[in-house]
Amino acid sequence: MNTRVSLFVTCIVDQVFPQVGIAITEVLERLGYQVHFPKAQTCCGQPAFNSGYSDEARKIARHFLEVFRDSETIIVPSGSCTSMIVHHFADLFEHEPKLLAEAHALEPRVWEFSRFLLEVAQVEDVGARFDGVVTYHDSCHALRELHIHSGPRKLLAKVRGLTFAEMGAAEECCGFGGTFSIKFPEVSGAMARTKIDSIQKTGASTVVSIDSSCLMQLQGVIDRAGLPIRTMHLAEVLASQ
C-alpha cells in the first residue's frame, strides 16, 4: 500500500482554521499514512472563479497544477475546493489542451477527506471519542457536485460517545456562497438563520460539516445570536480522543 499522501489544506483552513489541517494530519498519521505538505500551495482559485474572474482563477489553478504535479494522492478538507479542482479546472482550461490534459490527470488523484477515509483507507472507525449530541450539515458542493451524503454520517456513527441527531432539511444551503455572503449579506444571513433553526431543533450542541467555509458562516451567525452551539469540521471530531 502506498502510504504517502499530500495535503492541500485550502486557503481558508490555512489562514482561519489551521486546527482542521492539524486534525487531518493527526488522523492520517494515526492510520499509518505519511503526510506530505507541499509548501508552495496557496489556493484553488475558487473565489475568483465563482465571482466571474476566470483569468485570475486560471492563474491560480495553473499554480496548483505545478505545486501538486508529483503528488499521487491529494487530500482536501473541503467538498467545495475538491469540486473546484476536479470539476472546474477542466472548465478553466477548456481551450488549453496541454493544461486540460493535466487537469484531467489530476482529477482522480484528488480526494475529499471523508471520501478518502472510506474509499481509499477503507476505515469507518478511526478510533475517535467525542462526547455530545452532534448533527451534520451537508455542504452544497460536497452533496450535489461530489455526491457525498452518507459517508460523513458513517464516520460519525463510529465515534465513541457521540449521539447523532439528523436535522430537518440538512441539505439546505447555509447561505455562505463565497462572495454572495458579502454581496447579499442580508439574504445570506437569513439563510443561515433558517439553517440554525433546523440545527437547534435537533438539540445538538455541535454541528459538523466537511467545509470550513459553511462553518465560518454558521458560527458567525450563531455567535451573533449568542447560541450555545459550536461548529466543528469532521476532521476535528475524528481527531478527538
Add this chain to the structure above:
Amino acid sequence: MNAPEADIQQAIDDPRLQLAIYTATGRLIDHRANVVSAEALPHYQDLRSEAHAIKKHTIENLDYYLEQLESNVIAHGGKVVYCRTGQEAADFVLDLAKKRGVHMLVKSKSMTSEEIHFNERLEEHQLEAVETDLGEYILQLAHQRPYHIVAPALHLTRYDVADVFTKELGVENEVVIEKQTKIARNVLRRKFLDAGIGVSGANFLIADSGAIVVVENEGNARLSTSVPKIHIAIAGIEKAIPRAQDLAVFLNLLGRSATGQPLTVYTSFLSGPRRENEIDGPDEFYLLLLDNGRTKLLADPVKRQSLYCIRCGACLNHCPVYRKIGGHNYPWVYSGPIGAIITPQFHGVTSDTWLPFASSLCGACAEVCPVKIEIPKVLLKLREEVTEARRKSDSDGLERFAFQLFAWIATHPKIYLLLASLGSIFFPLTPKIGPLKKWASQRTLPEPAKQSFHQWWAARRPKS
C-alpha cells in the same frame, strides 16, 4: 439595474410573507418528493436525461421543427403567426379583435403573455382581457404580477384574497377558500360565454402532429380554448417538441415537478379549429410563435440550455434565495433561478446586472430541474459576462483589482507566506470596512488563528 436592497430586506423582515412563502413552497417540495421517489417513479432520473436530450435536439434543430409544426397546424385549418416582439403579438390580436368586432377576451394562465405585458397592451386600446385562472384572476384584480410561475398568488393568504374581492368586486368579506372560488366562478362563467376570443399559452407544441398541449387543473384553459369563437395560442418558439410520443417523457415530469401531481387534472390536445363533423371548438385558430429575444440565446451551447425550461417552477420552490426574497424582487416576470438566468439573457447583460450574483451556487435548482438545465453553470457564465461588461465600462471599482492582487499573491508562495505571517490576507489591519463590514453586518468575525497551518507545519518539521 441594481438589486432592490430595501425591498429585499423588507421581504425578509415580513414574518407573514415569509410564512406564506415557506408554507406554499414547502408543500410543493414535499408533494414533488413523494412522486419522484425511487418507489413512485423508478426511472425518474432516466426520464430527466431523456427530457434533456429531446430538448437539446429540438433546440439545435429548431428551424426544422418550427417549419414542420407550421405546416401541420395549417393542415388542420389553423394559422401560424411569427412574432418577433410582444408588440407584434399584441398588434395581431388587436387587429383581429377589431376586424371581428370583439371587445372582451378571456385568457388562461400564460407566462408568455405576462412576459410581453399582453393585457396592458390590449387595455390601452380598450380591449378587455380577463384572466380566468383563479390565481391570475386574483392578481389581475389586485393589480399585481405573478409571484411564482406556477402558483402566481402564492404570496397571498386567503385573508388577503378576501380583501381583494371585497375591494374590487364589492362582495362581502369571505375567507373560506371554497366560497372564494365560487365568487370567482360566478363572475368568470359569464365572461367565458361573452368573450369573443379565448387566449391561451401552450406547454408543448407538437411538430409532427401540429397539436398544442395545455396542462392545467381548473378547467379554465379548456373553456378558454373551446367556448369563444376564436382561439389564439401564444407560445415561445422553444415550446416545440418533435413528436407526440415525446409527451410520455414530458407529461410524466411536468406535473410531478410543478405540483407533485402524476398528471395535472386536465391535459388538452388542441388541433386547430372545429371541423365540420365536430360539435364544439372554435371557428378560428391562430398560433402566435413568439421570439421576443429567444433566438439571441441560441448561439452559446451552455446558455442555450435556458431554452429547455418547461416552466414547472421546481427551481423556485427549492431555491433558498427565492424563498427569502420572494417573487416580486426579481426584475422580470420570471423569478427564481430560471428568472436569474433568462432575465439577463433576454434583456442584455450590463455592468449593473445583479441577478447572476444573487445565488450561493448551492445547486438545489439544477438537482430538481426536470430537464437538467445546469443553472449554476449558466450563472457562472453570466457572472463572467457581467465582470467583462464592468471592465469595458470601467465600473468594476476595487473588485477586479482585489482579485488580480489575490491571484498574484496566490501564485507567489513566498509573498503569500509573508503576508500570511502578518495575518493580513483575511484580517487586514484596517477596521471593518468594505467586505469585512458586509460580513460583520450579519455575523461575528472569526477569531484570527494564532498561527497559520503553514507556520504550524514549518515549526513541526524543521527544514531538513
